[in-house]
Amino acid sequence: MSGRLHGKTALVTGSTSNIGQAIAETFAAEGAHVVVSGRTVERGAAVVDGIRAAGGRADFVAADLDGSTELSRRLAEQATTALGGRIDILVNNAGVYPSPGTADTTENTFDHVYAVNVKAPFFLTATIAPAMVVSGGGTIINLGSWISRLGVPAGALYSSTKGAMETLTRAWAAEFGPQGVRVNAVSPGVILPPSTDGTAPHLGQIMMHGTPAGTVGSPAAIAHAALWLASDEASFVHGTVVDVDGGRTGVAVVAA
Known part of the structure; x- marks a missing residue:
């Protein structure tokens, strides 16, 4: 690693597994205190x-973000203390994915998914972004999803929350960018950890048919994109959603 985040501090929500864990490990390997x-x-x-x-x-x-301002602010405060007084990079990764059909979605499920996927990062950003401004700047990276722009039969509720996060990315870039805080997002495609036998799970593989990649991606692919957005290499990038989806949303490959 080249130390691209040397001297930086970072909070990565939902980083005890999968994509969040890969981002935390990659940031730390590049010199960040995470x-x-x-x-x-x-x-x-x-x-x-x-x-x-x-x-x-x-x-x-520890944080069980439920959308309340209290828990979001508590995490911001505790993370700031653990990191020595400032947060340079915030990654809003934590989320939940119940995927009932629209007619089968209860009001409680709707409220829970929006609370975790939208309200929690909203109020976490509302606390941390102004502190970044005061300390001289920072970077915020949100997690979107390929199904926020490519409709699938199930997952309307989840995909709408990720569409909200991509919209917030642009709005926050306009709000905080002039004050020194860059805001961007990564939109993962079908991402699954490598299987123990080296093969992709059947459903994931089917979902990637007809794409340039032809197979599922790994959490490391998202972590590398987040690293670029967090680094000075992306200093001229504001309000952008970076698709890391094997071409799923933008390209169709027609087999001969």
């Missing part, structure tokens, strides 16, 4: 132990 955050203490401790064993700096802050 706060790993999630609901499960044991998994968080394991991620932190792995980062430290590799020579990186990390701390765990």
Whole structure:
């Protein structure tokens, strides 16, 4: 690694597994002091132990973000303290994915998914972005999704929350960009950890038929995109959603 985030501090929500974990590990490997955050203490401790064993700096802050301003602000405060007084990079990654059909979605499920996927990052950003302005600037990276722009039969509720996050990315870039805070997003495609036998799960593979990649992506692919957006290499990038989806939303490959 080249130390692209040397001296930076970062909070990555939902980073005890999968994409969030990959982002936290990649940021730490590039020199950032990272706060790993999630609901499960044991998994968080394991991620932190792995980062430290590799020579990186990390701390765990437990958080079960439910959309309330109180819990979002508490995480912001605890992470700021753990990171020595400032957060340079915020990654809004935490989310939930119940996928009932529209007619089968209860009001409680609707409220829960929007609370975790939209309200929590909204109020976390509302707390952290102004602090970034005061400290001289920062970077915010949101997580969107390929199904916010390519309709699928199931997942209307989830995809609408990710569409909201991509819209907030542009709105926050306009609001905070002139004050020194860059805001962008990564839109993952079908992302699954590598299987133990080296093959992609059947459903994921089917969903990637007809794409240039032809197969599912790994959490590392998203982490590398987030790293670029967090680094000075992306200093001229504002309000952009970077598709890391194997071409799923933008390209159709016709087999001969």
